[in-house]
Structures are given as structure tokens and as C-alpha cells.
Amino acid sequence: MTSPRPHIVDPQLVARLSDEFTALGRQLGSVGQDLAALRTQLDAAARPQYAPPQYVPPRPQQMPRYTPPQYIPPQRPPAPQQTWTPQPRVAPRTPWWQRDGVISRLLAVAGAGVTLIGVVLLLVLAAQAGFFGPVARVAAGGALSAGLVVVGVYVFGRAGGRVGGIALVATGIAGAYLDVVAMTTVYEWVAAPLGLLIALVVCGGGIAIAAKWQAQTLALLTVSGVALLAPFVTGGITLTLIGFLIVMQISCYPVQLLRPWPFLHIARTVPVVFALLVAIAAQVVGDSDRNYSYWLLASSVVVAAFGLSTAISAVWRTATDYTASAMFGAAAVPLLLITALFERAPGAIIEGSFAAVLLVVAVLRMLPAHTRIAAVGVSVLALLQACVLATEVQTLPIALLVVAIGFVAVSGQVRSKFAYFLGLGFAVVGGLAYLGVASPEALSSPARAVDDLGSAVVIAGLLGIATVVLxxxxxxxLALVARGSVETFVVLGGLCGLYAMTAATVAAGVAIGGTDGFTAGHCVSTIAWMVAATVLLLRGLKARTNVQVILVAGLSLTGAALAKLFLFDLATLDGLLRVAAFIAVGLLLLVAGTMYAKAFAEREQQASAGSLASAGR
Known part of the structure; x- marks a missing residue:
């Protein structure tokens, strides 16, 4: 068995790897130097002042050994430099006389006015001086007016002719209207009804042209010119002039069914209202002519009725037409003042009927709030006049308090705070009128009481108590009284009711027994004070809310009754009445004291029983 052959390391491979690591180290060192140089440049760019460039050593060709790269933290980019941006120059404001169309409009209006004055001079002053004949004067005025209309229509169709065309046509229509007024009043060639009909056609034609051209200015120039110059033709404010102004008021309305022109609404309403007010004032100051007064009444009714109907029609289409409601209020003013020309009974009928119609309008919920408020405001004035005209000084509080009760009762049914405050207003006025009749002097003097107090004061006193309670x-x-104001409201109401009860009681005694009834009435009123105080004190024992208010009111009324008993009744009453007053007040005090002692004893027993039961547990 042979041993394993050992591994042989290639020296060339080792040398090659060593050279590659050396080259890699040089490359990383070069990258680190480049990053350092870049950092220096970025710092120099971020500084506001310029710094001299730093010396960068030359890059070495060979590195003796590997040097690891330095870590360079990330730097924020330099903040952008704020540069000044020039603001655009504001063009100078053009003077008003250099604006487009201003001069032309001023010249056109001035020309229309001067021309119309010339027409009036032709129709009136020429007649007074005897220049020309009546036919020539009227014919010349008509021909001039017709020519102005024709030329105006031609000019309007040309380039830049809108202003001139409107001025020419408005002058022609107004001149023709004044020509008809002269034929009817100065020369009397036509009867008044026929003259009014012709004027209706003339004015209606001019308004039709204004509607077609969509030019409210044309209508305004026509109406204003006629309103300002017609009195010079008629010789002042006459019934015929008022008739022509009413015709102008009526003929200008149809265009408002198509065009919402609020200034025309004002221009057609104000002249006739002003003329009626001047005529009514002249009748009041001068000798009143019955027939003339009836004609003024009829004119006032027509103006008010047309103002009301057109206002309803206008707000039915545009709920935000506040001008219509305001002009209805203006149109109603002559009818509110016309009663100065009549006796009390006819005046009360006129104002009462007017108030009834307006109250019906005020309850129509489909109408906007501003129209209903205008109707209510006018109806209140008419109703107040009806109350004053239909009654005498003694019975005026009765009428006012009845109206107050009606408004307050309705306010609860329809949940209307506005109706409540209207009733409160009538109640305040009625209370002041009642205070003028049943004054403190009349309640403290037998002679004054006999002269001033009577059955009307009794009825008004009872109505006053009912009004306070309601x-x-x-x-x-309606949640009208805040929790913190209940005490004040109760005190004020209690004082008003107490005074009304005292006055009614004394007046009843005077009405029954004269001077002797005066002392009897005061005796009964003192006892009534104490009865009311006792009721309040006993109510305070059972009440769960506003206990403090009830007790304070009861104790205050008790103190007032005792003060009256010792300071007034003791010196005024005599005989059995004085005895009866003291005995009755004393017994009521004993009853109240006994009931309070019993109530507190029961509470102590219940508290003791509760403590024993808790101790037994």
C-alpha cells in the first residue's frame, strides 16, 4: 500500500494573486483620494465666501502596502441660493374719464336731459308765451319724439352706436309720454282715461325696446325723465299726474318677468309713492276735499296692491330678490298714512282690512323670509293704527292686549319666535297704555280713581294678567328663557301681573261703590296679594324645579303685602275693612307658617327613620 501524494502549491499562481491584490489596493486608494477631493470641493461651494483651493498631493504611482479607504459620511446638498426676482410693475390706474364709454355715457345722459327739458319748454312755456298754436306745439313735440326713436334705432344698429341709440330712443319715448300728458292735462284734447291708455301704449313700447336690446339704462332714462319733468307739465302734483305715474309703474313691470332689473323696480315705484305722500300732506295741511281724499285712497290702494302682487310674483321666481320686498314696503306707505284724511271709524276699517290681508300673506310659507318679514312689519303698523283709531284712551289697552294675546297664542301653535316677540311688543305697548290710564296716582287717590278708573280698566287688568301668564x-x-334668567323673568312678570291685579281690583271697587268702593278694592287687593303669596309658598313645598325662585317670589310678595297693609291700608282703610284686611292677612300667614312647620317636621321624621334603619343594618 502506497502513501498519498502531497499537494503541490503553484508558486506562479501565488505570485499572480499577490500582484492582483496589490493593484486592487492601489485602485481603492485612488478612489479614496478622489472622494476626499470631491468632499473638499462640495464644502467650498457651500461656504458664502470664496476660499483658496486646497493643495492636493499628487497621486502616488506605487503603494508600498494596502491602505483601506476612509469612510466619508454623507453630506447634505448645498442650500439653493435665494435669488431676487423682480416684481411686476403695477400698471397705473386709469382715470375715470379715460375709461371706455364713460364720457360717451355722460354726454348721452346730459343730451337726453337737455332735450327733454326742451320738449317741456315747447309744450308748456311756449303755450304761456303764445308761441305757435297748440296743434303746432303738440305736433312738433310728437314729430321730434318719433324722429329721435327712428334715429336711435338706426344708430343702435351701427358699430359703436349702442350708447347713442339707447339715449336717443329713451329721449324719444319720454318726450312722447310727456306729449300725451300735455294733451290730457294742459290742452284737454283727450279724456283722462283715454290719455292714460295712450300713455300705457307709449311706455309699454319703450319698455319692449329696452327688453329686446337688454338695456336697463333705456328703461331707467325713460322712467326717470318722465318722473322728473311730468310735474312741470301738469303744474304740480295732481290726480292726473298720479294716474300717469301709476300707469308708468304698471307698464314697466312686464319686462321684469323676463329681466331681473332691480333698479327699474325702484325707479317705477318711488316716483308714484313720493307723489302720493306729497298729495296726502297737502290735503292734511290745506282744506280737505272729500272727493279728492277718496281718489287718493283709491290710488294708494292700487299702488299698494300692485306693489304687493308684483313683489310676490318676483320672489316666486327669484327667492333672493330683496329689492322686490323693499319696494313692496315702500308702496304700502301711502296707504298707512291715508287715514289722516278720514274719520276714526273709516280709518280703522281701512287699516284693519289692510293688516288682515298682509297677515294672510305673512303666513304663506312658500314665500321667502324677507318678503314675509316685510308683510308682517307693514301689517303691525296697520294693526297698531287700527287699534288706536277704533278705541278711546280707556279702551286702547284692551285692544292692544287682545292683539298681544293673539300673537303669543299663535307663536306657540306654529313654533314661531318672531310671532312671540311681536306679541311681546304689543304687550309692552298695551302695558304702557294701561299704566297711563291706571296710573299710581289714580290708585292712591280716591278722587282720581273715581275720575280715571272704570270697567275698561277692570277688563284691561284681567287681560294683562292673562297676557303675563301666557x-x-x-x-x-319655545325655550326662550335661559336657565340663569328665569328668576329675572319671573320677577318682572310677577310685578306686572301684581300691578294689573291691583288696578283691576281697585277699578272694580270704584265702578261698583265709588269712593267707598275705592277702599274696599284696596282691601281686596291686599288680601289677594297675600293669597298669591301663600299659594307660591305652598307651591314651593311641593315643587321639584325652580324651588328657590318660587320661594323667593312667595316671600317677596308676602313682604310687599305686609308693607302695603301697614303703610297704606292702615292709613286709608277704616272700620270693618281695616279689620278684615288684617284678619285675612294674619290667617293666611298662619296657614303658610303651619304648613311649613308641618312639612319640616315630616322631613325630620323621615330623616330620623332613615338614620335608624341604616344603623340597624
């Missing part, structure tokens, strides 16, 4: 109940249902 206000508190509905405020609780």
Missing part, C-alpha cells in the same frame, strides 16, 4: 308659558315652550 307670555311665561309660551316662553317656556
Amino acid at each position: 307670555l311665561g308659558w309660551q316662553a317656556n315652550r
Whole structure:
């Protein structure tokens, strides 16, 4: 058996591997030097100032031995340098007179105004001076107006002729309208109804052109020109002028079914409202003519009715048309003031009927809130006037408190806080009116009480108590009173109800027995105070909520009753009434004290029984 042959190592292979490792070491060393140089360059680029280049030793040709590469940590890239960027220059604002169309519009409006003034001078002043004949003046005005319309239509169709065409047509239509006014009022060639019909056609034609051209400016120039210059043709504010302004108000509306033009809504409503207010004021200051007053009433009704109907139609299409609601409120003003020309009863009927119609509109939930608020606001004013006109000083609180009860009752049914506050407002006004009738002086003086207090004060007092109770109940249902304000609300309501009860009691005594009834009424009112205080104190024993409020109110009312008993009744009452008041108040105090003592004794017994039961366990 032969032994295994030993392995022989090739020396050439070893030499070759050694040379390759040596070359690899040189290569890695060269890469390390290059990375170091790159790091130096990056650091120099990141510095704000320039540093001289560092000396880099020459790369050695041969490395005596292998040197491992150094670890170079990663460096953040240099932050980008912020460069200043020039801001664009803001162009200078163009002066208003250099803007496109401003000068042309100003010149066109001025030209329209001057031309219309010339038409008025032709129709009125020329007649006063005797220039030309009536036929020539009217014919010349009509021919000029027609020519302006024709030229305006031609100019509008040309390049850049929109402004001029609108101004010319508006001047022509307004001139033709003034020509019709002159024929009806100055020369009386046509009857008023026929003249109004012709004016309706003329104005309607102009508004139709404005709708076709989509030019609200045309309609505004026409309406404004007529409104400003027509009084000079008619010689002031007359019924005929009011009729022509109503026709203009009506004829301008159809275009608003197609175009939402709020400024036209204002322009067609304000002139007729202003004319009616001036005519009503003139009638109030001067000698009132019954027939003239009736014509003004009819005109006010037409203006208000048309304003209401057009407002409803406008907001039905566009719920955000606030201008329509505002103009309805403006159109209703003459009808609110027309009652100054009539007696109390007719005025109350007018305002009451107007208020009833508007309250029906106010409850229509399909209308937007701003229209309903406008209807309610006008109806409140009309209703307040109806109450004042339909009553005397003694009965005015009754009417106001009845309205207050109605609003507050409705507020609970429809869950409307707005209706509640309307009722509260009427209640405050009614309370002030009641305080003026049943004043503290009247309640403290027998002579004043006999003169001022009566059955109306009794009824109003009872209505005042009912109003206070209803206000508190509905405020609780509608969650109008915060928890921290309950005490204040209860105290104020209690004081108002207490005063109303006292006044009603004293007034009832005066109505029954005169001066003797005055003292009897005060005796009964003192006893009533103490009864109410006793009820509150006993209620406080059983109540689970607002116990502190009830007890404070009961104790306060008890103190007030005792103060009245000793400070007023003791000096005013005499005989059996004084005795009855003291005995009744004393007995009620004993009842309240006994009930409280019993209640506290029962609570102590229950507490003792509970402690014994817990100790036995």
C-alpha cells in the first residue's frame, strides 16, 4: 500500500494573486483620494465666501502596502441660493374719464336731459308765451319724439352706436309720454282715461325696446325723465299726474318677468309713492276735499296692491330678490298714512282690512323670509293704527292686549319666535297704555280713581294678567328663557301681573261703590296679594324645579303685602275693612307658617327613620 501524494502549491499562481491584490489596493486608494477631493470641493461651494483651493498631493504611482479607504459620511446638498426676482410693475390706474364709454355715457345722459327739458319748454312755456298754436306745439313735440326713436334705432344698429341709440330712443319715448300728458292735462284734447291708455301704449313700447336690446339704462332714462319733468307739465302734483305715474309703474313691470332689473323696480315705484305722500300732506295741511281724499285712497290702494302682487310674483321666481320686498314696503306707505284724511271709524276699517290681508300673506310659507318679514312689519303698523283709531284712551289697552294675546297664542301653535316677540311688543305697548290710564296716582287717590278708573280698566287688568301668564308659558315652550334668567323673568312678570291685579281690583271697587268702593278694592287687593303669596309658598313645598325662585317670589310678595297693609291700608282703610284686611292677612300667614312647620317636621321624621334603619343594618 502506497502513501498519498502531497499537494503541490503553484508558486506562479501565488505570485499572480499577490500582484492582483496589490493593484486592487492601489485602485481603492485612488478612489479614496478622489472622494476626499470631491468632499473638499462640495464644502467650498457651500461656504458664502470664496476660499483658496486646497493643495492636493499628487497621486502616488506605487503603494508600498494596502491602505483601506476612509469612510466619508454623507453630506447634505448645498442650500439653493435665494435669488431676487423682480416684481411686476403695477400698471397705473386709469382715470375715470379715460375709461371706455364713460364720457360717451355722460354726454348721452346730459343730451337726453337737455332735450327733454326742451320738449317741456315747447309744450308748456311756449303755450304761456303764445308761441305757435297748440296743434303746432303738440305736433312738433310728437314729430321730434318719433324722429329721435327712428334715429336711435338706426344708430343702435351701427358699430359703436349702442350708447347713442339707447339715449336717443329713451329721449324719444319720454318726450312722447310727456306729449300725451300735455294733451290730457294742459290742452284737454283727450279724456283722462283715454290719455292714460295712450300713455300705457307709449311706455309699454319703450319698455319692449329696452327688453329686446337688454338695456336697463333705456328703461331707467325713460322712467326717470318722465318722473322728473311730468310735474312741470301738469303744474304740480295732481290726480292726473298720479294716474300717469301709476300707469308708468304698471307698464314697466312686464319686462321684469323676463329681466331681473332691480333698479327699474325702484325707479317705477318711488316716483308714484313720493307723489302720493306729497298729495296726502297737502290735503292734511290745506282744506280737505272729500272727493279728492277718496281718489287718493283709491290710488294708494292700487299702488299698494300692485306693489304687493308684483313683489310676490318676483320672489316666486327669484327667492333672493330683496329689492322686490323693499319696494313692496315702500308702496304700502301711502296707504298707512291715508287715514289722516278720514274719520276714526273709516280709518280703522281701512287699516284693519289692510293688516288682515298682509297677515294672510305673512303666513304663506312658500314665500321667502324677507318678503314675509316685510308683510308682517307693514301689517303691525296697520294693526297698531287700527287699534288706536277704533278705541278711546280707556279702551286702547284692551285692544292692544287682545292683539298681544293673539300673537303669543299663535307663536306657540306654529313654533314661531318672531310671532312671540311681536306679541311681546304689543304687550309692552298695551302695558304702557294701561299704566297711563291706571296710573299710581289714580290708585292712591280716591278722587282720581273715581275720575280715571272704570270697567275698561277692570277688563284691561284681567287681560294683562292673562297676557303675563301666557307670555311665561309660551316662553317656556319655545325655550326662550335661559336657565340663569328665569328668576329675572319671573320677577318682572310677577310685578306686572301684581300691578294689573291691583288696578283691576281697585277699578272694580270704584265702578261698583265709588269712593267707598275705592277702599274696599284696596282691601281686596291686599288680601289677594297675600293669597298669591301663600299659594307660591305652598307651591314651593311641593315643587321639584325652580324651588328657590318660587320661594323667593312667595316671600317677596308676602313682604310687599305686609308693607302695603301697614303703610297704606292702615292709613286709608277704616272700620270693618281695616279689620278684615288684617284678619285675612294674619290667617293666611298662619296657614303658610303651619304648613311649613308641618312639612319640616315630616322631613325630620323621615330623616330620623332613615338614620335608624341604616344603623340597624
